[in-house]
Amino acid sequence: MTDTKVWLVTGAGRGMGVDIAQAALAAGYRLVATARDAANVVAAVGDHADLLAVSLDITDTASIDAAVHEAIDRFGRIDVLVNNAGNFQAGYFEEITPEQFRAQIETNFFGPLNVTRAVLPVMRRQRSGQIVTITSTAGIVSGAFGSAYGASKFALEGWTESLREEVEQFGIQVTAVEPGFFRTELLVEGSSTLWSDLSIDDYSDTASTIEAWKSMNGKQSGDPAKLAASLVKVIELDEAPARWVAGADAVEAVKQKGQALIEQADAHLDLSTGLDHPDHAS
Template sequence: MTKTWFITGANRGLGLGITRAVLDAGHRVVAAARKPEQITKALSGSGYGDRLLAVRLDVTKPEEAEAAVALAKQTFGGIDVLVNNAGYGQLGWFENTSDEQIRNQFETNVFGAMHVTRAVLPLMRERRSGHVFTVSSVAGIYAVAGSSTYSASKFAVEGWMEGLADEVSPLGIAATIIEPGFFKTDFLDPSSVTYGAHDIADYAEQVRQFTEWHHNMNHKQVGDPTKLGSVLIQLNEMKQPPVRFAAGSDASGVVLKKAESIRADADRLKDLSASTDGTRETAAA
């Protein structure tokens, strides 16, 4: 069955890889980006014809999300699958990160995804079917030094999506969080990732090592964006798709480590946890 996919941040990286995979599978794609001409250029000569619609969208602007979704409905009749992929990484130590940088991170990674989803859901509710994917990160379940702000935005995405999945399930709509590990994209390029606006001497050496490690990792990541797109198609075709999916062997390893850590702490401290319970009053006979 041919479906219409709406993919944000489709001009490069994961978004472009997912777009290619979905189009190659014979589906239609509304590919959205702030510079849609980059999408057209990247996919020119691929023979996708009128199955590809490139649209302008800055996810931080609700009115642009509504306009892009309206155009998608006008062109293809609706949207079957939404992929909230647009985002960037605000890395660096918390104290080095300005208030403006933190707010910008949430505006794109959290509120941007919410704007687009809010525009798409009425179409899915009308049909009583659909699937919302939101790209989080392995940093959305496991935070480390240097990822505090980025992880905060992705933790927020995961909490929102987990609750959303429960809200829309009775309406025949699925919601899945995608937690990628390191994928071979330009995520670590200066055009995508940013670091702290300030320099605090106490953190200087840690920051230097952290930044150098990420520079050395750039374009050497193991994950393949197009293969991720193929997996999203498989997840969409499942009768009971998962609420979370760890993308990459590195990501699944981190998720398992975090799950084991949470369980170990809960088991070790369960008696102390229970000690906070109040006395239950017995109802009068």
């Protein structure tokens, strides 16, 4: 046992999770790296003395509890949790089945909540820890063909904001990370991306929109290895930021959304203000 911090990273068997896991090990941290099948972690990340690869399904609380117990048995503590696992349910809202929409929320929203719920008691006992949740630029700026994904990521943003205030009293810091487009497996069909099951004639451009999304795979501007290296530095800051916006495209999109919100708040001040109850003291 050493004083070296212990990271737990979900979704470390493919995509950005692999880069985050490798960056944590390269920085000298001990690592619990999880995936639905632990063998995928070892295959992707490689063997390492400070690596514990564990099978974990973020939608299965029993597997989460087992993984956390295994982490504690091996390393004795968990200092950094990186909620990374997730997927992308693409499609127009009307063409996404209720079951698909619920599955998106179950994975992308309740999944990180499940893992965090299992890890928080460990961090509270330690009176220290850091929870980092990978949301998305889509958690700030959603758009057409991304209603289910955007809803799941917006939910994560709201939860993260509240959680940050709730657990700071225990010495636990909370950060949301909003990546832009990075060259990961997110757009690989059958891997991390799911397409809508329904077909409605009025949405005549569905097929071409799907092809447009597919064509982006492998051409995204962001380098996930660079994101992972920078994420290590963000986590090492003395004071964790509430948000870390990752990628020049993400920074621009979030800035534009911030300005749009200000303009929308100011747009109808004559209707928005002067609504206090007569009994309310100014």
